[in-house]
Amino acid sequence: MSTRAFLPKAVPRSTLEHLLEIASRAPSGTNTQPWKVYVLQGASRDSLADKVCAAHDAIRANPELAAEYREEYDYYPEKWVSPYIDRRRENGWGLYGLLGIGKGDKDKMHAQHQRNYRFFDAPVGLMFTLDRVMGRGSLVDYGMFMQNIMVAARGHGLHTCPQAAWNGFAKIILPHVGAGDDEMLVCGMALGYADETALVNTFRTPRVSQQAFTTWLE
Numbered sequence: 001m002s003t004r005a006f007l008p009k010a011v012p013r014s015t016l017e018h019l020l021e022i023a024s025r026a027p028s029g030t031n032t033q034p035w036k037v038y039v040l041q042g043a044s045r046d047s048l049a050d051k052v053c054a055a056h057d058a059i060r061a062n063p064e065l066a067a068e069y070r071e072e073y074d075y076y077p078e079k080w081v082s083p084y085i086d087r088r089r090e091n092g093w094g095l096y097g098l099l100g101i102g103k104g105d106k107d108k109m110h111a112q113h114q115r116n117y118r119f120f121d122a123p124v125g126l127m128f129t130l131d132r133v134m135g136r137g138s139l140v141d142y143g144m145f146m147q148n149i150m151v152a153a154r155g156h157g158l159h160t161c162p163q164a165a166w167n168g169f170a171k172i173i174l175p176h177v178g179a180g181d182d183e184m185l186v187c188g189m190a191l192g193y194a195d196e197t198a199l200v201n202t203f204r205t206p207r208v209s210q211q212a213f214t215t216w217l218e
Contacts, residue, residue: 001205003159004115005198006122006190010041015130015156016124018189028141034134039179040125048125048176052169060110071167072132072184073139091205098203112113113131116165122192127173129183142151142186149189159194163187 016039028034039049059065080088093103101108119125128146130138150160166173166188173185194201 001159002161003122003190003194004120004161004200004203005195006120006121006159006192007195008121009193011124011158011192012089015158019149019152019156019158022152023145024212026141026145026148027139027149028145030210031117032134032141034130034138034141036131036183038062038127038130038179039130040127040177042125044176045119045123045125046171049118051172052166053114055172056110056114056163060138066168067130069168069171070168071101075187086212087206089214093204095200096203113165116163117169118160119188119190119192121195122161122190124191126189127179128188129174129177129179129187130186131182132184133182138199140199146187146189153191157193158191163189 014185018039022033024033026035026214044189050099055069059069066089077084096112097108098172099112101112115121128142130142146162150162153160164187167185170185173188174183180186
């Protein structure tokens with residue numbers, strides 16, 4: 001479950017190191033272990049949030065600027081088709097409906113979307129990169145690595161939110177974290193203690209049953 005509101009409570013570095021150590025046991029093709037992780041806290045976290053929020057605001061004021069901020073790989077399809085577009089819409093409007101954001105509430109939509117770029121107030125932001133030389137299979141490896149972080153975090157009373165929303169702002173993020181020229185941004189993640197009183201954290205995404213995606217062969 002993705003958490004979208006966090007408490008300001010700090011997470012000990014020893015806990016973060018433990019989570020990353022557990023995550024490192026994720027399987028990867030021929031044991032390539034392609035993950036690189038940048039942990040942002042305090043001033044580095046706040047500074048990055050300010051930079052990306054400013055760019056996000058600038059794009060809203062001048063949509064032509066969006067061309068300057070491109071994802072390096074296609075996280076989403078170039079053309080949406082059913083049933084995926086239907087699930088996407090159901091998810092988006094379900095969340096916005098819970099928060100009282102209507103289809104014409106562009107100011108509120110922009111503000112809620114920008115919450116991504118504040119890590120939903122989580123004290124820890126993670127940025128994941130991959131050497132460009134690696135193949136698409138490494139993204140499969142990366143998914144397992146990130147899932148390990150997320151599951152292990154729950155064991156420590158922590159919550160997470162994996163975030164592809166950062167991907168278009170790689171030109172800001174990569175220099176900020178000191179990533180090399182040969183790295184590309186995979187995605188980000190917010191990590192911390194959930195604000196259990198926040199309405200947004202009651203949102204539950206629907207799931208199709210296993211019958212809908214499973215074919216049995218005998």
